[in-house]
Amino acid sequence: MAKTKKAIRLSGVLATLVLLLLAGKSYSQSGIDLRINEILVVNDSNYVDDYGQRSGWIEIFNSAYNTVDIGGMYLTNDPTNPTKYRIPKGDPLTRIPSRNYLIFFADNRPTRGIQHLNFSFSDTNYIALYEVNGRTMIDAVKLGLQKSNVSFGRLKDGSSEWGYLEKTTPGANNFTGEVISSGEKFVAIDPYGVGMAVIAMSVVFSALLLLYVVFKNTKRIYSINLKELLSRKKAVADLPKPEPEEISGEVNAAIALAIHLYISELHDHEEAVLTIKKVARTYSPWSSKIYGLRNLPK
Amino acid sequence: MEHSGNFITFITEHLQQFFTYTAFANVTPGHIIMICIGLIFIYLAIAKEYEPMLLIPIGFGILVGNIAFMPGLKIGIYESGSVLNYLYFGVLQGIYPPLIFLGIGAMTDFSALISNPKLMLIGAAAQFGIFGAYAIALMLGFSPSEAGAIAIIGGADGPTAIFLSSKLAPDLMGAIAISAYSYMALVPVIQPPIMRLLTNGRERLIRMKPPRSVSKVEKILFPIIGMLLTTFIVPSGLPLLGMLFFGNLLKESGVTKRLADTAKGSLIDIVTILIGLTVGASTQATTFLTTKSVGIFALGAASFVIATTAGVLFVKIFNIFLKEGNKINPLIGNSGVSAVPDSARVSQVVGLEYDKTNHLLMHAMGPNVAGVIGSAVAAGILLGFLS
Numbered sequence: 001m002a003k004t005k006k007a008i009r010l011s012g013v014l015a016t017l018v019l020l021l022l023a024g025k026s027y028s029q030s031g032i033d034l035r036i037n038e039i040l041v042v043n044d045s046n047y048v049d050d051y052g053q054r055s056g057w058i059e060i061f062n063s064a065y066n067t068v069d070i071g072g073m074y075l076t077n078d079p080t081n082p083t084k085y086r087i088p089k090g091d092p093l094t095r096i097p098s099r100n101y102l103i104f105f106a107d108n109r110p111t112r113g114i115q116h117l118n119f120s121f122s123d124t125n126y127i128a129l130y131e132v133n134g135r136t137m138i139d140a141v142k143l144g145l146q147k148s149n150v151s152f153g154r155l156k157d158g159s160s161e162w163g164y165l166e167k168t169t170p171g172a173n174n175f176t177g178e179v180i181s182s183g184e185k186f187v188a189i190d191p192y193g194v195g196m197a198v199i200a201m202s203v204v205f206s207a208l209l210l211l212y213v214v215f216k217n218t219k220r221i222y223s224i225n226l227k228e229l230l231s232r233k234k235a236v237a238d239l240p241k242p243e244p245e246e247i248s249g250e251v252n253a254a255i256a257l258a259i260h261l262y263i264s265e266l267h268d269h270e271e272a273v274l275t276i277k278k279v280a281r282t283y284s285p286w287s288s289k290i291y292g293l294r295n296l297p298k
Numbered sequence: 299m300e301h302s303g304n305f306i307t308f309i310t311e312h313l314q315q316f317f318t319y320t321a322f323a324n325v326t327p328g329h330i331i332m333i334c335i336g337l338i339f340i341y342l343a344i345a346k347e348y349e350p351m352l353l354i355p356i357g358f359g360i361l362v363g364n365i366a367f368m369p370g371l372k373i374g375i376y377e378s379g380s381v382l383n384y385l386y387f388g389v390l391q392g393i394y395p396p397l398i399f400l401g402i403g404a405m406t407d408f409s410a411l412i413s414n415p416k417l418m419l420i421g422a423a424a425q426f427g428i429f430g431a432y433a434i435a436l437m438l439g440f441s442p443s444e445a446g447a448i449a450i451i452g453g454a455d456g457p458t459a460i461f462l463s464s465k466l467a468p469d470l471m472g473a474i475a476i477s478a479y480s481y482m483a484l485v486p487v488i489q490p491p492i493m494r495l496l497t498n499g500r501e502r503l504i505r506m507k508p509p510r511s512v513s514k515v516e517k518i519l520f521p522i523i524g525m526l527l528t529t530f531i532v533p534s535g536l537p538l539l540g541m542l543f544f545g546n547l548l549k550e551s552g553v554t555k556r557l558a559d560t561a562k563g564s565l566i567d568i569v570t571i572l573i574g575l576t577v578g579a580s581t582q583a584t585t586f587l588t589t590k591s592v593g594i595f596a597l598g599a600a601s602f603v604i605a606t607t608a609g610v611l612f613v614k615i616f617n618i619f620l621k622e623g624n625k626i627n628p629l630i631g632n633s634g635v636s637a638v639p640d641s642a643r644v645s646q647v648v649g650l651e652y653d654k655t656n657h658l659l660m661h662a663m664g665p666n667v668a669g670v671i672g673s674a675v676a677a678g679i680l681l682g683f684l685s
Contacts, residue, residue, distance in 0.1 A: 183442030183684035193433030193445070197426070200679045204425050207531045207675045208418040208668060214523055215415040218516055 031068055036129055036139045037061035037101065038153030040168055041121045041146035047103075047170045049116070055107035056121040059170055060129065062096040063158035070094045073138070074130040075104060077119045083134040088114045099157070101171045121146075324366035328583030336360030336578065342483065349483035349640070352456065355571055356479055359578015375579045386576045389471070392464045394573040395457035396541040401566025402457075402638070402670065403545025404558045408520050410664040413509035416616075417626075417661070421668025423612030424634025425676045427452030427605025431597050432680075438593055443467050446680040448594050451478045452601025453673030454485070454635035458538060460577065462677045466684055472580035473591040477598035479577075485640045488599070489606050489632045490648050496610045497628045501617075502652040504627040506661045514552070521546040528675055534685075535678025542674065602635065609634035609665070626661075633662040636669030 038059040040046060048054055058075070062068045071089035076082050087094060091114050096102050103115060110118040121143075128140035141162070143152060151168040155161045156175045167176050180188075190196055317323050339357030343350040362382070367373050375382040388394040411417060431452045435445035447467035450459045451474060459478040463471040481488065525543035529536050548558040580586075610631035617625045629649045633641040645662035 181443070181684075183446070186683055187436065187442045191436065193429065193436050196432055196683065197429035200429055200676060200683075201422070201426060203531060203679050204672050204675050205419070205422045207528050208422040208672060210527050210531070211524055211671075212415040212418045214527065215412055215516070215520065218412075218519055218523070 031070070031073065031131060032138055033062060033064035034068060034070060034073075034096070034129060034138055035061045035063055035154070035158050036127055036141050037157060038151050038165065038169065038174055039127060039141065039143065040149070040151040040170070041143060042148040042150075044148050046149045046168055049105045049107070049112075051112055053107065055105050057170060058104045058106060058117075058127055059153070060096065060102045060104065061154075061157050062098060062100055062102075065098050067095050067097050070096055070102060072132040074134055075117060076128050076130065077106070077121070077124045077126055079126060079128070082128065082130045082137070084119060085110070085117050103170050319368050319371075321366045324368060326366065326583060328587045329364045329366050332360055332364040332581055332583045332586065335581075336364065339480075339578075348486075349479065351570060352479050352574055353483055355574025356476065356578040359575040360476075360581050361578075362575065363579030363582045374582065375576065376582065376585070382576065382579055385572055386580060388569075388572060389460060389576050389580070390464055390468065392461045392537065394569050395461035396537040397569045398457040398566055398573065399538050399674070400541040400545040400561050401563075401569070403521070403542040403547075404549045404561035405566075406542075406546060406549075406638070406667055406670070407663075408546065408667055409512040409517065410509055410660055411667050412512045412516050412520055414507075414661070414664055417630075417664030418668040418671075419616065420609055420612060420626075420631055420634040420665035421636070421670075421672040422634075424605045424609035424631070424636075424665070424669055425453065425672045426608035427454075427601040427603075427635065428673070428676050428680075430604035430608075431601030434600055435593075435597055438597070440590075440593070441467075443684050444470060444590075446684040447471075447474055448597050449601060450474075450673070450677055450680065451481065451594075451598040452605045452635075453669075453676055454478070454482055454602065454605065454637040454641070455670065455673045456482060457573070458636075458673050458677045460573065461538060462680060465681055469585075470590065470594060472577065472582075472586050473594045474598075475577040476581060477595050480595075481598050481602050482637045482640065485602075485635075485637045486644055486647075488602050489641060489644045492603060492606045493610055493629055493632050493644075493648050496607065496614070499652070501614070501628050502649070503656065504617075504625050505653075505656055506627055506630075506658070507624065509660055509664075514550070517550040518547070521550065524671070528671060532675050532678035532682065534681040535674045538674040538677065539671070542670065605635045606632045627656070627658055630658055630662040630665060633666040634669045634672070636666065636673045638666050638670060639663065641669075642666040 036058060038061075039057070041056045043054045043056055046054060047057060049057075060070060069089075070087055071091060071094035073087050074083045074085060075087065076084035078084050093102070093114060105112075105116050106120045107116055108118060108120040109116045125143040126140070127143070129138045130136065131138055146152060147164065149168065151165050151170075152162065153165050153169075153174050155163050155165075157173055165174055165176075169176065186196065321329075336357045336359075339353045339360060342348045343353035343357060363375055369377070371377075372380040373382075374380060375386050377383055428449045429452075430449075432445050432449035435448045436442070440448060443466040447459075447463040447470055450462045453459065456475065456479050460471065460475050463474040467474070521543035524546075525540060528539050532539075545558070545561050548554045548561055610628050612634075613626050613628040613631040617628070620626065627645075627649065630642075630645045633645050635641050642659055642662035642665075646657065646659040649656050649658035
């Protein structure tokens with residue numbers, strides 16, 4: 001009974017551990033990773049489109065770590081009409097590479113190409129991106145008062161913080177400050193690597209310690225007879241176990257002799273191997289006698 | 299007469315032009331040094347039988363990579379579109395190391411570890427070499443990413459070193475890989491003096507309990523649980539750990555013999571040839587012979603010494619807490635570095651020097667394979683912190 005309780009407790013601990021490990025944020029990699037990243041409403045002397053014209057623009061950022069096709073999705077400036085502008089499918093432009101950008105011009109001139117929308121910012125202060133089904137909203141932004149040639153965007157690509165950006169960055173990283181790598185940040189705090197050694201060794205030890213704990217108890221866990229536990233056939237369990245059969249002296253002597261011969265390498269060295277396996281040789285015209293040079297031409 | 303003069307000029311000019319394309323015209327002292335190093339590798343592999351499976355491809359690769367040529371002919375390993383560059387892609391993108399781990403998994407028997415799981419902790423202790431080398435590399439002025447990539451040499455695991463350096467410091471990958479494989483080959487030379495220095499006569503004679511027999515169910519559960527637990531803790535180690543445990547499941551399941559045979563046979567052989575040759579060829583003198591490479595070699599040696607020391611000392615400390623009869627022979631502490639099976643073989647050889655009947659090989663295989671897991675976990679941590 002005590003053994004059973006212990007096993008159940010152990011299973012509980014393991015289950016809790018797995019649940020704890022499973023709990024947390026998950027990251028998907030699909031169309032829902034697209035973000036409206038930066039918007040310039042009043043473009044007086046800023047980014048020029050492929051026709052040499054200036055107009056408001058919207059930057060879409062692919063925050064996923066794989067290419068995402070924006071083709072078939074919808075951009076709109078009207079909350080009551082989510083399917084106002086359908087981004088055409090099948091164009092190589094619509095395939096946004098990982099952590100990359102695509103610019104759309106809000107110039108109300110859709111005949112100029114797929115990047116030119118059928119609305120402009122003069123109509124409204126709302127922009128939204130919808131999934132291919134036209135119902136699922138991926139991202140939406142409400143714009144406040146906009147300044148000339150100053151873009152409004154996420155302070156860091158894909159982040160949730162919005163603001164007026166110091167520099168307009170169409171098709172580029174919104175954060176224009178100095179980027180410090182995580183390694184440099186780590187070393188700034190831990191210049192001698194002591195912290196790294198402590199943290200990393202703790203993790204390595206924990207990982208292997210966990211394996212140790214699990215495998216110390218694995219045999220105990222899987223050897224639990226569930227049927228026996230459920231039916232509580234205690235009587236069967238209480239029966240005296242049969243004594244293991246004693247190995248005879250002849251068998252022990254034979255084993256000892258075999259080990260002695262093996263360690264002392266006194267066994268015969270066998271050149272040939274007897275087998276019942278069929279010997280198969282792969283046919284190759286290069287080794288074929290049919291094509292040998294010695295054969296006389298027929 | 300004039301015609302023959304023109305012809306001779308034509309021939310001379312073209313012979314001169316041809317000469318400019320030959321290696322004789324482009325060779326530098328650096329190329330000669332590297333060719334000598336390649337020849338030493340080949341000599342060590344054939345005459346001394348130090349890791350021949352690795353040193354022959356790497357040594358010959360060094361020769362291939364140091365034939366001086368006129369740039370622009372799509373010949374060199376660093377020239378886009380060259381055959382060697384295509385083969386090198388697998389190294390640069392970290393494709394080959396996980397495939398090698400698949401093969402290692404398919405050929406490794408984890409029974410020793412399962413039967414005595416506390417040996418896993420020795421595999422963890424030996425990883426201290428990695429972080430010791432990391433601290434020294436920082437002190438020597440290497441950048442954090444470079445220090446992390448160099449430090450992994452202490453894991454004594456070639457594929458892991460290549461994998462991590464391809465992510466953290468691709469420029470140093472050639473030097474790191476050569477250093478890792480060289481010291482792995484020199485394990486029988488580096489480790490025994492440290493083991494003798496740190497142990498006394500009584501400790502060397504400790505006899506360990508024979509490992510218990512391990513059931514098939516345990517062997518099947520090990521790769522599944524091992525993969526889930528380790529990768530939940532360090533997901534960045536997934537390419538290496540996932541493949542290692544997958545290969546082991548192919549072996550232990552008993553129903554995928556063909557797949558296991560391929561993974562531990564043809565597949566690992568092909569990848570070893572490609573990785574060895576291309577890593578060797580990546581040591582082109584023009585990019586390889588720098589003061590940084592010398593520093594990497596020195597740090598590699600230091601990390602091996604620290605790892606071996608940490609492994610042996612850990613066993614000695616661990617023994618304080620173990621009951622008489624359960625004590626561990628500290629001569630297996632060195633095998634926590636993951637040079638499989640060389641470091642375990644060193645334990646066996648040194649152990650037999652003091653007691654002809656005390657066979658430590660089976661016991662040493664436990665920490666040895668735990669070292670493989672430990673170094674992959676350590677690589678995942680470095681990748682997570684420094685990339």
